[in-house]
Amino acid sequence: MNSRAVVLQERPVGMPKPDDFAIITETVPDPGEGEIQVQNVCMSVDPYMRGRMVDRKSYVPPFQIGEVLTGGAIGRVVKSNHPDFAEGDYVNSNWGWREAYTSPTEGIQKLGEIVADPSAYLGAIGMPGMTAYVGLLEVGALKDGETVFVSGAAGAVGSIVGQIAKLKGCRVLGSAGSADKVAMLKDELGFDYAFDYHDGSILQHLREGAPDGIDVYFDNVGADHLQAAIMHMRQFGRIPLCGAIAQYNDTEPRPGPNNLAVAIGLGLTLRGFIVSHFNHLADDFRKDMEGWVTSGQIKYKETVYDGIENAPDAFIGLFTGANVGKMVVNLN
Amino acid sequence: MNSRAVVLQERPVGMPKPDDFAIITETVPDPGEGEIQVQNVCMSVDPYMRGRMVDRKSYVPPFQIGEVLTGGAIGRVVKSNHPDFAEGDYVNSNWGWREAYTSPTEGIQKLGEIVADPSAYLGAIGMPGMTAYVGLLEVGALKDGETVFVSGAAGAVGSIVGQIAKLKGCRVLGSAGSADKVAMLKDELGFDYAFDYHDGSILQHLREGAPDGIDVYFDNVGADHLQAAIMHMRQFGRIPLCGAIAQYNDTEPRPGPNNLAVAIGLGLTLRGFIVSHFNHLADDFRKDMEGWVTSGQIKYKETVYDGIENAPDAFIGLFTGANVGKMVVNLN
Numbered sequence: 001m002n003s004r005a006v007v008l009q010e011r012p013v014g015m016p017k018p019d020d021f022a023i024i025t026e027t028v029p030d031p032g033e034g035e036i037q038v039q040n041v042c043m044s045v046d047p048y049m050r051g052r053m054v055d056r057k058s059y060v061p062p063f064q065i066g067e068v069l070t071g072g073a074i075g076r077v078v079k080s081n082h083p084d085f086a087e088g089d090y091v092n093s094n095w096g097w098r099e100a101y102t103s104p105t106e107g108i109q110k111l112g113e114i115v116a117d118p119s120a121y122l123g124a125i126g127m128p129g130m131t132a133y134v135g136l137l138e139v140g141a142l143k144d145g146e147t148v149f150v151s152g153a154a155g156a157v158g159s160i161v162g163q164i165a166k167l168k169g170c171r172v173l174g175s176a177g178s179a180d181k182v183a184m185l186k187d188e189l190g191f192d193y194a195f196d197y198h199d200g201s202i203l204q205h206l207r208e209g210a211p212d213g214i215d216v217y218f219d220n221v222g223a224d225h226l227q228a229a230i231m232h233m234r235q236f237g238r239i240p241l242c243g244a245i246a247q248y249n250d251t252e253p254r255p256g257p258n259n260l261a262v263a264i265g266l267g268l269t270l271r272g273f274i275v276s277h278f279n280h281l282a283d284d285f286r287k288d289m290e291g292w293v294t295s296g297q298i299k300y301k302e303t304v305y306d307g308i309e310n311a312p313d314a315f316i317g318l319f320t321g322a323n324v325g326k327m328v329v330n331l332n
Numbered sequence: 333m334n335s336r337a338v339v340l341q342e343r344p345v346g347m348p349k350p351d352d353f354a355i356i357t358e359t360v361p362d363p364g365e366g367e368i369q370v371q372n373v374c375m376s377v378d379p380y381m382r383g384r385m386v387d388r389k390s391y392v393p394p395f396q397i398g399e400v401l402t403g404g405a406i407g408r409v410v411k412s413n414h415p416d417f418a419e420g421d422y423v424n425s426n427w428g429w430r431e432a433y434t435s436p437t438e439g440i441q442k443l444g445e446i447v448a449d450p451s452a453y454l455g456a457i458g459m460p461g462m463t464a465y466v467g468l469l470e471v472g473a474l475k476d477g478e479t480v481f482v483s484g485a486a487g488a489v490g491s492i493v494g495q496i497a498k499l500k501g502c503r504v505l506g507s508a509g510s511a512d513k514v515a516m517l518k519d520e521l522g523f524d525y526a527f528d529y530h531d532g533s534i535l536q537h538l539r540e541g542a543p544d545g546i547d548v549y550f551d552n553v554g555a556d557h558l559q560a561a562i563m564h565m566r567q568f569g570r571i572p573l574c575g576a577i578a579q580y581n582d583t584e585p586r587p588g589p590n591n592l593a594v595a596i597g598l599g600l601t602l603r604g605f606i607v608s609h610f611n612h613l614a615d616d617f618r619k620d621m622e623g624w625v626t627s628g629q630i631k632y633k634e635t636v637y638d639g640i641e642n643a644p645d646a647f648i649g650l651f652t653g654a655n656v657g658k659m660v661v662n663l664n
Contacts, residue, residue, distance in 0.1 A: 058597055244593040255587030261576040263604030265390055270602040272595030
């Protein structure tokens with residue numbers, strides 16, 4: 001069987017371009033002993049992948065030029081030579097950026113019974129949702145009724161951060177990159193205050209939306225957002241550092257916040273994390289999040305591109321604000 | 333009785349100058365009912381006082397022009413109208429920057445039995461020592477055997493940080509501002525590696541002194557030191573943010589570290605604090621530190637200026653590197 005796949009053709013410099021990627025066709029072999037063959041249903045594009053396109057030491061090794069990219073994908077088993085996997089089983093793997101694959105089963109999780117669209121397991125009930133969950137509740141040590149600000153609030157992680165915070169009785173502020181996204185945050189996701197960060201001073205918005213200051217700032221963005229938030233934190237506030245999408249395409253290092261010394265007197269905590277630091281909470285997360293999704297307490301938003309040939313555009317779109325909620329590429 | 337005292341004559345712009353201060357003579361009244369009259373033995377000058385000379389909101393209110401400054405001082409009771417205080421008692425107060433005072437007893441602590449020079453209760457066994465203790469053990473969550481880097485290592489706080497870390501079986505690196513200080517750190521205080529930060533790249537020194545990286549960076553300095561340390565932290569490293577003396581005299585905000593995003597993948601924690609956030613540990617601290625000082629496990633270093641008229645120079649000297657260990661002004 002054949003499968004189209006996306007290879008990294010050039011390392012992007014600054015904003016990624018379509019020409020940095022190429023579509024190839026691979027032959028997918030029949031599964032050997034202990035292997036399974038999987039047809040991907042949908043694949044994920046995520047901001048962290050930008051970092052892996054740079055040839056440097058990081059928390060995940062860099063992608064190599066000319067090789068097929070990898071990333072989260074949900075698929076269905078079409079042939080199985082492994083006793084634990086049956087035809088039709090949904091599986092979650094890191095073998096995205098391709099339509100199909102044959103592989104040993106290490107690192108591949110059976111989804112079991114699912115309570116939402118398969119693609120939700122790439123988003124709200126998947127890695128971005130768990131990032132929101134552990135970042136807010138563990139790293140951010142959120143307490144009921146606090147005031148929370150999340151940047152990139154219309155994105156895959158931010159949209160879940162805001163909704164979990166609302167579930168916990170918090171006042172929730174969010175920033176996003178367009179008027180439509182701001183309206184969605186307020187009208188559909190229940191944010192108490194939302195603003196377009198292109199529109200005026202971030203600090204002024206924070207003062208308006210949180211007159212008494214911020215207890216938890218969930219940082220997806222870095223740069224100006226971080227500096228403004230530090231300026232408006234309450235004593236003993238926490239800042240989970242989750243991402244810095246404003247800076248991922250920088251070609252030169254960008255100066256950091258000029259007001260870190262504010263953290264001294266206020267006793268602020270800035271703490272970086274990635275979701276895999278909290279793998280021990282995966283079962284708790286899935287149970288909680290499936291419950292919240294099933295009950296309608298958490299809505300998941302998706303932007304869906306169709307076909308592997310559009311995966312590069314979907315990825316690039318993460319940095320131009322093309323997505324509302326989780327960006328997903330449908331491979332059906 | 334008369335007492336000389338130091339008033340703030342002008343708010344310093346940039347580096348403080350002698351003319352920003354003036355010496356006046358006050359009359360100290362006899363103590364009224366419930367009051368005590370105290371002759372100060374020694375007073376403290378501390379970097380945090382620079383922040384109070386600026387007219388802005390901070391964790392302590394600003395000093396006012398034309399008023400006598402305040403700060404830590406150890407004195408002896410000369411007249412008492414309070415049943416809990418007797419002539420000759422040593423007391424710790426915030427009525428420094430003056431030779432003597434009369435005051436109600438609120439906010440004045442009797443030292444009780446002392447095991448070291450009175451001035452040690454302004455340093456190793458006082459606020460700077462407790463800052464080191466809570467910053468390293470609580471905020472830094474130090475574990476035995478880790479690798480610790482402290483900047484401003486020859487200062488009142490840094491010199492204690494390094495010695496506590498050695499007590500806990502750690503590898504200890506320190507930076508200071510002169511060859512003499514570096515020699516003192518290595519030869520007298522047992523640092524494993526020390527360097528003059530004027531001498532080459534800080535990051536290169538950290539790589540040499542801690543080939544496997546740093547678990548706890550105790551930041552007294554901010555600026556370049558912080559950026560270099562972030563670059564060389566180990567996974568899940570902690571950075572207590574204690575001070576930013578490199579920046580206290582800046583007249584414009586200075587850009588922060590350009591590599592904060594490194595904290596994400598490594599799961600680093602940067603946490604600001606001031607000693608008063610941990611007042612509940614004061615008794616534990618005094619017991620531990622008096623034990624360590626008595627046993628000789630911790631040495632306290634002091635730089636002593638004589639006479640209230642030299643207090644402004646002592647204070648200014650904090651920013652020019654004039655002190656080794658705690659800067660104290662003798663008022664005997």
